[in-house]
Amino acid sequence: MKYSQVPAKVAEHLRDDEIHVWRMAYDHHQGRAPFQAVLAAYLGRAADEVRLEAGEFGRPRLAGADAGALHFNWSHSGDQALCAVARGVEPGVDLERLRPRPRALEIAQRYFSHEETAALAALAPGRRDAAFLQLWTAKEAVLKATGRGLAFGLHRLGIADEEERLALRFLDGELPAHWQLHRLALDGGHVGSIAWRGGPRTLVLRTLATAAG
Numbered sequence: 521m522k523y524s525q526v527p528a529k530v531a532e533h534l535r536d537d538e539i540h541v542w543r544m545a546y547d548h549h550q551g552r553a554p555f556q557a558v559l560a561a562y563l564g565r566a567a568d569e570v571r572l573e574a575g576e577f578g579r580p581r582l583a584g585a586d587a588g589a590l591h592f593n594w595s596h597s598g599d600q601a602l603c604a605v606a607r608g609v610e611p612g613v614d615l616e617r618l619r620p621r622p623r624a625l626e627i628a629q630r631y632f633s634h635e636e637t638a639a640l641a642a643l644a645p646g647r648r649d650a651a652f653l654q655l656w657t658a659k660e661a662v663l664k665a666t667g668r669g670l671a672f673g674l675h676r677l678g679i680a681d682e683e684e685r686l687a688l689r690f691l692d693g694e695l696p697a698h699w700q701l702h703r704l705a706l707d708g709g710h711v712g713s714i715a716w717r718g719g720p721r722t723l724v725l726r727t728l729a730t731a732a733g
Contacts, residue, residue, distance in 0.1 A: 526561035526728065534562060539606040539721050541613065541704065541714060544728040546601035552580075555594045558603045558728070562590055577668045593664055600710055609718040612665030613704075614657040616711050624652040631674040635689075639681065650711060655679050657713040658686050658701060665715045666694075686713065 526542065534540055542558055553567065560567040563586055573583035582589060594603040595615040604611040621627075625648070628637040636655055643651055658679045663672050678689035679701070686703055688696040700720060704712035714723065 526558050534605060534607060535722075536607050537721050538724055539604055539609070539611055539714070539716070540724045540726065542603045542605070542726055542728050543706065544601050544603070546596045546599055548596070554601065554728075555592075555603050558605065559590060559592060562605055575667055577671070579664070579667045579669070595660075595664075595712075597710070602704070602712060604714055606716070606721070609716045609721070610665050610667065611714060611716045612661040612663065613714045614660035614664065614712065615704075615706075616653045616657050618650055618653060618709050618711055621649045621652055624648055628652065628655075633675065633678045635680075636678065651681060653711040654681055654686070654703065654713065657711055658703075658715070661713040661715040662688060662691065662699065662701060665699075665717060688715075 544554055546554060552572070556570045556572070557567040559582070560570050563570065571583040571586065572580045575581045581587070590605055590607060591610045592603065592605045593611050593613045594601060595613050597615045598617040600615060600617070602613050602615045604613040625637065625641060628640050632655065640648055640652055640655070658681070659674050659677060660670065662677055663669050666672060676692040680687040680689050686701045688699045688701050690696060691699070699715060699717055701715045702713065702723060704714055704725065706712050
């Protein structure tokens with residue numbers, strides 16, 4: 521699978537009050553290459569010039585001369601991926617392919633709060649899979665934005681999946697009011713969430729088309 525480059529004009533216009541989220545077709549054999557291509561467009565470099573290193577908890581970050589120039593996060597599920605790019609805040613993004621989850625309540629009882637589990641149990645079975653994955657991606661997005669990931673513990677934060685929005689109810693060691701959490705409007709086959717610590721920003725969701733050939 522080949523992938524096209526992010527248009528330079530788009531990359532040049534990442535404002536400080538925006539977060540760009542790129543959606544793309546993905547093959548796991550590509551590894552980090554598509555994400556490095558996205559970052560390269562913003563940095564004005566060739567993809568093979570982008571240097572990454574692992575942060576304290578393993579989260580990838582820019583290294584060398586570009587260290588700190590951009591903050592980013594990516595996620596992939598099946599044949600789709602998301603890559604979030606920002607300046608000045610650390611975004612966390614998570615994507616899941618919508619599929620039957622017959623053990624959703626069992627998993628929720630083990631890892632989610634009582635309130636989250638009760639909300640899932642109250643739903644009709646036909647709605648529960650999507651709701652479970654929305655909570656899961658929201659939790660992962662927040663944990664990835666902290667830099668710690670799942671090792672921090674899903675039980676140490678609570679999410680309210682309200683009709684109008686997602687809301688961070690609690691997060692150990694943090695004030696929820698300092699956080700932003702949003703659903704990502706994707707399609708009927710995928711569920712996604714994005715989170716960051718900081719003030720409100722404009723989300724710009726774009727699709728990176730697969731190159732021909």
